[in-house]
Amino acid sequence: MSNQLKIKDVDTSIGAKLCSMCGLCMVDAWTPKESIQGCVFTIGWLGKQEEAVFGRERSLENTDEVLFGISRESFVARMKNPLPIPQIQFTGIITSIAKKAFETGLVEAVVTLHRSKEEYFWPVPVLARSVEDILAGGGSKPVLAQTLVSVEKAYQQGIKRLLVVGASCHVQNLREFQRRFPYLKGMDIYIVGIPCTDNIHPKKLRYVLSKISSNHETVRHYEFMQDFTVHLRHADGTLERVPFFSLPQELSSANVLTACCRSCFDHMNSLADITVGYSGSPLDMEKMYQRVVVRTDKGEKLRSLIADELETFPEGSRGDRRDAVKQYAQQMMERLAGGGEERQPMSMEDGMSFAEWLYDVGPRELEFVRYGIETHLIRNYYFVKQNYPQLLPTLVPKYAYRILEDYDLKP
Numbered sequence: 001m002s003n004q005l006k007i008k009d010v011d012t013s014i015g016a017k018l019c020s021m022c023g024l025c026m027v028d029a030w031t032p033k034e035s036i037q038g039c040v041f042t043i044g045w046l047g048k049q050e051e052a053v054f055g056r057e058r059s060l061e062n063t064d065e066v067l068f069g070i071s072r073e074s075f076v077a078r079m080k081n082p083l084p085i086p087q088i089q090f091t092g093i094i095t096s097i098a099k100k101a102f103e104t105g106l107v108e109a110v111v112t113l114h115r116s117k118e119e120y121f122w123p124v125p126v127l128a129r130s131v132e133d134i135l136a137g138g139g140s141k142p143v144l145a146q147t148l149v150s151v152e153k154a155y156q157q158g159i160k161r162l163l164v165v166g167a168s169c170h171v172q173n174l175r176e177f178q179r180r181f182p183y184l185k186g187m188d189i190y191i192v193g194i195p196c197t198d199n200i201h202p203k204k205l206r207y208v209l210s211k212i213s214s215n216h217e218t219v220r221h222y223e224f225m226q227d228f229t230v231h232l233r234h235a236d237g238t239l240e241r242v243p244f245f246s247l248p249q250e251l252s253s254a255n256v257l258t259a260c261c262r263s264c265f266d267h268m269n270s271l272a273d274i275t276v277g278y279s280g281s282p283l284d285m286e287k288m289y290q291r292v293v294v295r296t297d298k299g300e301k302l303r304s305l306i307a308d309e310l311e312t313f314p315e316g317s318r319g320d321r322r323d324a325v326k327q328y329a330q331q332m333m334e335r336l337a338g339g340g341e342e343r344q345p346m347s348m349e350d351g352m353s354f355a356e357w358l359y360d361v362g363p364r365e366l367e368f369v370r371y372g373i374e375t376h377l378i379r380n381y382y383f384v385k386q387n388y389p390q391l392l393p394t395l396v397p398k399y400a401y402r403i404l405e406d407y408d409l410k411p
Helices: 032-037 048-054 063-068 093-103 131-135 149-156 168-180 202-212 297-305 322-336 348-361 366-387 389-395 398-406
Strands: 073-079 109-115 123-128 161-166 188-193 219-224 229-234 239-243 274-277 290-294 310-313
Touching: 032 168, 048 168, 063 366, 063 398, 073 093, 093 109, 093 131, 093 161, 093 188, 093 274, 093 297, 109 131, 109 149, 123 131, 123 149, 149 161, 161 168, 168 188, 188 297, 202 229, 239 348, 274 297, 290 297, 322 366, 366 389, 366 398
Parallel strands: 109 161, 161 188, 188 274
Antiparallel strands: 073 290, 073 310, 109 123, 219 229, 229 239, 274 290
């Protein structure tokens, strides 16, 4: 199997047509026009798509459902025996689900990502049809990825039972494409969703790492974590932490962050059958907990595959995010009005002290992810309003307006 990188150059900057490079329109088996008809940046986030999956849209009267999406069950978990695979950042829950789904015959193949031989973090779309290929897909690739090009291979090979691991845009586009067009109608698709925000173009990641890390060439794991620091795990196992507040200003510029991710309104991957990520879990660098959200019958089936291999724990929540969200919103509105100054980065020492203080007194676990969802949603709403105002009526889901209302922000 080829593991060479092939990235279609797509303009993801402000002003370009919104595209997250999901891969669904980059194939030959169906036309780009068909894929784009159901693209989330054409028809908008959630809404009717949520109703198609669950029979209803999320309740605007249920605060947690507003933020986390419709679910049946959620809990904190880790594998009792973490997978001994170097590239896995946590304990291997997603990889274990995919492996067991394949081994039990629940699915015939898995749509996942391998790492390019050219660049460690660059993603290579793969249709995995062996345990070896499934295990090689472990670990995060924190960039835009053409994951769905592998769905074409599954279609061409006559796959009838398929597992797809993807981000929110992958999941929403795939759901809508299967609903609208005949190509995948006979395919039984299971979806494992990954929460995500602010991915960047793969060709810009090395630049970002070079601005953050003292030795970007040896970085193997890279995550923005609950303690308000970026965690960079190096090849020798050492952990480097950089406080959010000390990051260079240029990393939040339009030249780095993609317009598509700043037009996303589904951080929690709400249309997946099961969502798995560290978002909302307690921080423990030895235990490496994650939060699992079971959303559908298929999600329950996937969870049950590894139920005996999981340690599970109740969810927790500490602190109050509301004042922090209000302060963030106020500063952002001042900048939009031209009266606010951009934040100057703190020194590493001051940034680390502030991060430690904030982690001690600020929001944690579920309250931290509520803070993250609301601040990103507020930012993204005004980004769309400022740069793509013609898309506001279709792109923004109803629940976003509920959040704006909660913080007395004018749409």
